[in-house]
Amino acid sequence: MNFTLKIWRQKNAVAKGEMVTYAVSEISPDSSFFEMLDALNQQLITSGGDPVAFDHDCREGICGTCSLYINGRPHGPLKGVTTCQLHMRSFKDGDTIHIEPWRAKAFPIIRDLIVDRSALDKIIQAGGYVSVHTGGVPDANTIPVPHEKAESAMDAAACIGCGACVAACSNAAAMLFVGAKVSHLALLPQGKVEAAKRVQKMVACMDELGFGNCSNTYACEAECPKGISVVNIARMNRQFLAANLLSEREKVVNISL
Amino acid sequence: MNLLLSSFSSLTNKVLMALAGLFLVTFLGVHLGINLLLLNNDGGRAFTAAASFMGTNSIIKVFEIVLFAGFLLHIILGMMVSGQNKAARPSTYVVSNHSATAPFSKYMFHTGIIVFLFLLLHFFDFYFIKIGLVAPPDGIASHDFYSRTLLLFSTPWYSLLYIVCFVALGIHLNHAIQSAFQTLGLNHSKYMDAVKVIGSVYSLLITVGFSIVPLFILFYRH
Incomplete structure (x- = not known):
């Protein structure tokens, strides 16, 4: 599957952030959302770019570390799952996916998609x-x-x-x-x-x-x-x-x- | 007053707002009852009698002050709480929220503003004339609410504006009634569904009930 990603990039807590567009291709429908982001980061590292920072830990939906506001919904389009349990089969091939950090005064952004909770x-x-x-x-x-x-x-x-x-x-x-x-x-x-x-x-x-x-x-x-x-x-x-x-x-x- | 209210806890503010709101909701029922007397084909006798009772009875006079206080409290708290809510998210999302929400619950501030503007208009149309702040139109006595109502509702654009305001009020109440119960901690699987249904039916009755009067005057009596 191929996707266009629009991801919030922000260097640090005080820097001004913006949405940056990336393209990922040949993603398996069975890969998780984070495996897709891992693929993007590998791509960025190989080309000498700056990988996207995002929170994740257990990747099995119990630790509460992952976040991500995906297409206007926290943890993406599925009900009752965390972002780490979301798979790319929940999207359509060729979709544009917007990824933002949680936004709240009490949750200041640390970098990119990571907020201080x-x-x-x-x-x-x-x-x-x-x-x-x-x-x-x-x-x-x-x-x-x-x-x-x-x-x-x-x-x-x-x-x-x-x-x-x-x-x-x-x-x-x-x-x-x-x-x-x-x-x-x-x-x-x-x-x-x-x-x-x-x-x-x-x-x-x-x-x-x-x-x-x-x-x-x-x-x-x-x-x-x-x-x-x-x-x-x-x-x-x-x-x-x-x-x-x-x-x-x-x-x-x-x-x- | 603003300083005092802002020192309260977020939950205290909401409880006060809910209590004031529920009081205003009961008042609307009474007001509707009196308004529906206009449908009586008696030259406004029943309506005028009810209006003059409301204007002279001393218990009602005391309640009038409570009512104004209720409006004031509900409006000031509404503004304040909305301000705090805006401040709680200084930088907004690029993609607006797509989460499922209770019907109309996101538009409480907007519908509230419409109702507030209507309230001001309503004061200029009736209350300020009664207490002598605003001069009544030619040929109508300051306490003659019946003739005043007939005159206002014989203007189609005024009737339309009035109905639009009551649709906004109905939307406001549809969420408000069950929301007040939730805020007061009265959410139980035994009765919450009933509260939601009764709240929606009541808000529909308020919108339809108040809107019948101008329609009746426009198309039937005029």
């Missing part, structure tokens, strides 16, 4: 954890967890933190990410204790980092490679409201020596 790590650091050591794997049913809660928590925990939700959102909001991270901990007994504080801290951190607001277009859900539902955003909203309106006031003990 450490903003998502900062949100996790703000509250996406359980503070106490909860021990090893307990015997079955020592801690009662209703089946449907365990399922919902697992569904939310499927988030790989790739940032496609932010990339797809017309407001560059991270609501689906934060909603998933808040949900998967709050639904389980170990995470419930800190649930109120967690949602307040994570939302405050998200706002500070410059992510947008939610206008419920649900583009995030449509593009999430792990099928995270916007029900998690509603749960976050509900918990945030409850945390602000109903949570107990903290008892301050003054100890004078």
